[in-house]
Amino acid sequence: MDKAWLAAQSEKSYLKVAGWIQRVRDAVSGNRSPLLTWCLDYPSPDHAPRFTHSGRVVQGWVLLDPEKADTLSRVRIICHLQPAFELCCPLELKRLDVIERILQQPADGHEQLSCGFRFTVPPDLHSFNLSFELDGQRWPLQRIEVEPAVAENTLLKVIKGHNDWLFLDNDTNFSIDQFTGRLQLTTRGLKSWEAYVDALKNGFGAQRSPAVMLVAPTKESVMGHYHPMTAAAVSPLDPVFALFPPGLLLHPVSELRDTLGDEAFFKTDTHWTHRGGSLAAALVARKLGLSAEHLDRLLASDRYRVRNHAGDLGSKLEPRMAAPASFLTSFHYGKWVVYDNGLPNFGRVIVIQYPDALEEGCCLVFGSSSSYSMFNYLSRFFRQLVFVHTAGNLDPSLIDAVAPDYLIVQTNARFMIRPPIADYNLKNTIIEKQDSLDCTAIERQAQIRKVSDLELVTSLGLEPWHVPVSAIDHEAAV
Template sequence: MVKRLMGQPVTELDKHGIRWHLDFPDAKKPGWFLPGGRVVQGWVVLPEKLAAMRSAVRIVAEWQTAFELCHPLDIARPDVIESIFSLPGEGHPQRVCGFRFTVPPKLGYFRLWLAIDDERWLLEEVNLDIRDAEDVQQLKVLEGKQGWLFLDNDTNGSVDQFMGRMRLTQAGVDGWNNYLTELADTAGKVPWALLIAPSKESVMGASYHPLPEGASGPMHQVLALSASAGAVYPVSELKALGDSAFIPTDTHWTHKGALAATLALLAGLGIDENACHALFEQDHYISKTIVGDLGNKLTPKQVSSVEMLVSFGYAQYKTYDNGLPNFGRLLVVEYPEALVPSTCLVFGSSSSYSMFNYLCRVFQRVVFVHSAGSIDTALITAVAPAYLVAQTNARFVVQVPTVTHCLDEVIREKCAQLDDKAFEGVREKRIIASDEYLQYVGLLRWEKTASELLK
């Protein structure tokens, strides 16, 4: 069911003489779906006095407080011109008056706004019966040039971010400003940095992405904040690696990409750069064929050749791992010969894992929490790290991290979601440490939570 506001007087739009219509979604028509999701299509025609502002018109779709989609009028609609003005559509200055984009197919509600410069009007509140989307299949992979694959149809809108059609709302900007400010306050005198892993699109997109890159997006909005001075965003370092920065059939960077990001992070933390470079200059890499998280989604599966670090592996130095998949994971890596004889606490994401090969050779103890940059202050107090790192991915910036993360709650929620097969997988991955050791490193409380639920 689509709730229409068009039949009601829209005072501001009437006053300005702005006409518009939403073709899809429409309660009287079947849902229209494309590979990108449910189609939102319509048109906007301005009065003659405002016609010169057509390029400034944006249609905004919003269903979350932190971000919104923002689309221009870029579809030719000569049929609309002929109907409204009784003039030939071809050649008319407002012939390109249409919009068409997609929203997630199972989105049940969104608001549609008309924005012109700094003014905006609510066009419609759309409520949808999502039963028509039950059988919609979305391909999660976008095939680029020369075998490069990119993420598509993810919950963070990676394609819309890359094309500059997704942006943070004021609430999202304020949320990031508050997070960065609170992160600095929480760190206090402890050296800290926020590492934001650039998206594959932002590094490799100009060469291989099938769609055009936009001028700005959420990442640019975050970096524009004065509070982001402590952020490390190594996009130039990764671009300097060329094709060696990312895995063609995966969303993540290569080992060499992870090294470039690690060195940028260490510089941000004030660690001696020359000493760090010396640690890794003898590293050896060999080319291996891998599938990757994107190549695995295709039929047949697509593989790529990537240079992998073979002269060092952090896994043998793990002293504790609660084994949980993704959020809620807690692990410790200890390397006695590390450059700095102290602890680095990392609140990171999946991009952090390949960095452990390098981080653990710098810091004698690396304690990692999978939280995508969200901070549990109780864990900081318990671990008492000499260095603090928050790490998230650029495509995650539409989900503002917090400093009120509660690892206990996340562990409980994750365990409640595991089926029997997943439980077995967790038990196989777990590396159990003694209570005395966990008490010493400050993690006993959280292991007790996990062990009670994984019996």
Template sequence: MKNWLKRCLSDRPADALEGAPVKAWSLDYPSPEREACFVAAGRVVQGWVLFDDAAFADSAERDAVLSSARVAAGWDAVYELSHPLEVARPDVIERVLQAEPSQHAQRHCGFRFSIPHRVKRFKLWLVIDDQRWPLKDIVIEEEGNTPLPSVLKVLKGRDGWLFLDNDTNGSVDQYAGRLLLTAEGVGAWQHYLQEVERQANLQQAHYAVLVAPSKESVMGPRYHPVAEGSTGPIFQLLALPEASRFVYPVPALTALGNDAFIQTDTHWAPLGALAATKELALALGISAEAIEAQFAADSYHARSVGGDLGNKLEPKQRCQVQSLRSFNYNRCRYFDNGLPNFGRLLVLVNEAALLPVTCLIFGSSSSYSTFNYLCRLFKHVVFVHSAGSLDPELISAVKPEYLVIQTNARFVVQVPKVEQSLHQLIDEKRARLSDDDIVQVNKRQVLVPEDDAVIQSLGLVAWASL
């Protein structure tokens, strides 16, 4: 196939590269000649591409190109959608090639996918192996009051299992292997991971990056209605040399069966959080025997829960989850600014922990269920809800013996920042709080005096006083 690509490039002048391998192509949607087409997931992008038979040396070369060809759509520098030509278009074979379509080699010359409603400008490329040709730059003009379909962010799988759909991170496209990081996105992740290592080395801290697998990656093969792809952003990252400190506990979670994730929620179940914590602790250099002994006496009980997916349905859907009964990290909450999500600062203190040290975590929502276990491994757990973005000033102030980055696999299309001011996050979050939010923050927060000895010893006075 590469020889074919070289021929196409060498046989045509540079200003004709855009159409070099293509006999004809067309974009059905979006088009100024047709009304916009929408589905729940977003705006429909539909069209077809026909290759020039004269460009192929033989049928094997043609078939290799047809199986490799993708149409990519990009509107963000970090990632892009990539869809194969898999839609049958007999109408195109009849009309353009004037041939019988039923057995034609290029019968599946069509593409159809959707992009988010919010996207008003994007590019289309034809991609074959590592070569690409620009097809079209698309700008969506003002569409007036075109009604958009209602969006339900829940995908119903088999046996009552629910999965995320139509989210801003393109979870379904990631799982299907049709959303990929660009070269720029991969490079940005490399820079970020190099900075994580540098910050850890400055403090001589043990460190690891815990990536919570998407629910699809663990439960999907059994219950998801979409087939799993062989590529995706998380696999691109795992292939990087900088990912040597990644903890991606798919095997450990898969071994738990249905106890790994909550049937009606996107997050791992308590037993899944325990499995992930054990893998993280091993990666941080803690002995397996000490880890097992710390949680050996834990007891669990079945509890009915709704979840962030089940609560979106009408009627709401609930399920049974094995929940930890013998311990709750809330008894170790020493300080908590109570802010929802980004900007939350939480300090856990447990004098009976395995190690008399501090673990600093820059994490996301999947971190919370690990606190029941982490605060029994480390005397001090300092948590910042930042989805992995770093605050070097905070790291320098806390001087942790252990540094943990926690993000979710579906978030990797958003590269964390290497310099994210927690002070700024807190200020911005407080400025956006509604009256109802403030009530909830006041109920949740745990405050201490500004001269508190523990907060001072952890170097957190500047942030705890905000």
């Protein structure tokens, strides 16, 4: 007897039994699933793992009960990644093999032909859960546990768009999935954002400084016409932006696109250009009440020079790719830095004092990587600029201690799938970061660290966040 025929009959029998068991379970629970059966092709113990430039491939198919076949286009496969966000993937792949082998029906024109799904997850993700969703109802499918077969840093994190514009790919913030709309915030994620926005609106203690939250747009949202993929009609961050009162939020997508065009972002970098940082800084300052006329007059005298720039994307390519970009040459904030603890990323504290600034007051910035290109401008707007690298996380004790005249909260849009918190402990971050540095990082910190006016740091209320590093501080003092 034909072995293939026997295998097919065995598979059909299994499906009947499995379907019967599922229907019994659903009948008991009162929540009947429309799912007939499903299969996960990758990852699977039966196949070697598959990877693309975007990460680990997750691929499979689902079949519905015949009476529910007309709802197939509304089915979503949910990949639970973190409590705050998840992937929501439609059935987009035509699977002739499934229709012909499993249902033993002609595939041509079959109503469940597009029953396949495929997406990628980071290669270092060890485990995740899959669920089946239809019209707002969900049923669990499987928990996936895998061994990391490919180191994350061996996968290219760059995708090349039209006219050689470079964009992020395979990053921990799922930039591609955000752009295409496959990533969405969970109910828990949105509730965390609600709590954070409430904290921003209500202020902290007696401190009621003029405040604004600046969200640096993703490069894709401004330069999307160069991106090789199609943007979703609705951004996963739209529900978050809707939580903010208009006067508190600045997300300058249209301003950057309409005012600067191709000069808004580096062609080979994820960040906005110096001109982009200038525009963002001016928009923030206006929201904080500074005179538009004074700001325009100050910035009109700025001079720029074009040079090649590889950035955080072009430097990842082989060969390295660079493109011309304009850089401010008439001013550099570095001359006016009086304090810099030199820590990499989170936990870094920088104090800039520029005596000829437009405003006498102190501006406190809880910022991220996009803030750095704004220092050349913000430091000329506010006499004292205090920057802490927290990506928008707020430390109320720091706000109370500094009592700033102005408060800027800055994060990057691609980070917002992980809601920031309003009870951040900056001091603990600084101590933990300092203790975790290896020899190479300590040497790098020694080259950056600057403590030239500790008296000013103390007067600004920052002394509790100054963690002395004896050898480094001694060399700085000498």
